[in-house]
Amino acid sequence: MRPAVAATAARAATHALVVAAMLAAAGAATAQVSAALAPVGAERFATCAPCHGAGGVSTMAETPSLAGQHSFYAITQLFLFRAGRRANPAMSAMAKGMSDADLRTYSDLIATLPAAPPAAPALADPARMTRGAALAQRHRCNSCHGDDYAGEKQVPRLAGQREDYLARTLAEFKAGTRIGYTAAMNETLAAVDAQELPDLAHYLAHYLAHVGAKR
Numbered sequence: 001m002r003p004a005v006a007a008t009a010a011r012a013a014t015h016a017l018v019v020a021a022m023l024a025a026a027g028a029a030t031a032q033v034s035a036a037l038a039p040v041g042a043e044r045f046a047t048c049a050p051c052h053g054a055g056g057v058s059t060m061a062e063t064p065s066l067a068g069q070h071s072f073y074a075i076t077q078l079f080l081f082r083a084g085r086r087a088n089p090a091m092s093a094m095a096k097g098m099s100d101a102d103l104r105t106y107s108d109l110i111a112t113l114p115a116a117p118p119a120a121p122a123l124a125d126p127a128r129m130t131r132g133a134a135l136a137q138r139h140r141c142n143s144c145h146g147d148d149y150a151g152e153k154q155v156p157r158l159a160g161q162r163e164d165y166l167a168r169t170l171a172e173f174k175a176g177t178r179i180g181y182t183a184a185m186n187e188t189l190a191a192v193d194a195q196e197l198p199d200l201a202h203y204l205a206h207y208l209a210h211v212g213a214k215r
């Protein structure tokens with residue numbers, strides 16, 4: 001285990017109580033699990049909804065939406081959390097006790113959650129959108145993430161993801177504290193300046209509203 005990952009994993013253990021408290025505080029949201037989910041799925045997703053939102057559309061700071069994410073991507077990430085190769089206080093605790101069957105059930109469930117509708121275009125800053133678009137083009141982010149940043153297979157959907165989460169996770173890839181299933185992101189970001197990451201996050205979070213307004 002790399003030292004940075006080991007340190008984060010150690011933090012994860014001490015944060016188990018924090019996670020329990022977060023769950024209790026957010027418990028009320030569990031009741032609102034999307035009616036779009038099949039009853040069995042809704043029951044299973046009730047464990048995840050307090051943080052990832054009803055129907056997988058997150059309203060919690062720095063917590064990703066899962067709606068619209070691909071099952072292959074979801075299972076690789078659950079596997080990484082369980083193995084301690086991707087460390088986060090909340091998710092490391094969640095994934096620790098999962099069986100292989102659980103990983104499969106949850107990732108299949110995630111793939112059934114329809115992606116969130118685009119955010120209001122007014123929330124996008126035109127100057128930052130222009131800078132973000134130029135950066136995404138220069139670094140060919142769409143060559144893997146797809147033309148509409150919808151992702152596929154083990155490559156995640158980025159369009160419409162929470163901006164605060166995107167900014168933080170990009171910074172973690174750049175710093176080498178988030179280790180991917182492959183080195184694709186760590187290598188890609190070696191060529192991107194850390195100060196440019198917030199504009200990329202802003203662009204991707206508002207991408208759908210932006211292209212929707214233009215089309």
Ligand code: HEC
Nearest residue numbers: 019022047048051062063064074077078088090091094106
């Ligand atoms: C206590 C809050 C919390 C709970 C409960 C929780 N998660 Fe998470 N989850 C997070 C956070 C925070 C992250 C982002 C981790 C990071 O930044 O590395 C995350 C990340 C993920 C990811 C990776 C998403 C991505 O875009 O990379 C998956 C998949 C996931 N969670 C699945 C689940 C499932 C399935 C459950 C229910 C069994 C669940 N989570 C319950 C907080 C939570």
Ligand code: HEC
Nearest residue numbers: 139140141144154155156166169180181182184185188200
């Ligand atoms: C060579 C293919 C490739 C390129 C180019 C690429 N990515 Fe990725 N990206 C991936 C893969 C694969 C993952 C999944 C990470 C893993 O392996 O665990 C990922 C993950 C991500 C994530 C994490 C999403 C989440 O939900 O946690 C973000 C954000 C991201 N990429 C943004 C970008 C941006 C911005 C660019 C352009 C600067 C880019 N990517 C270019 C392949 C690529």
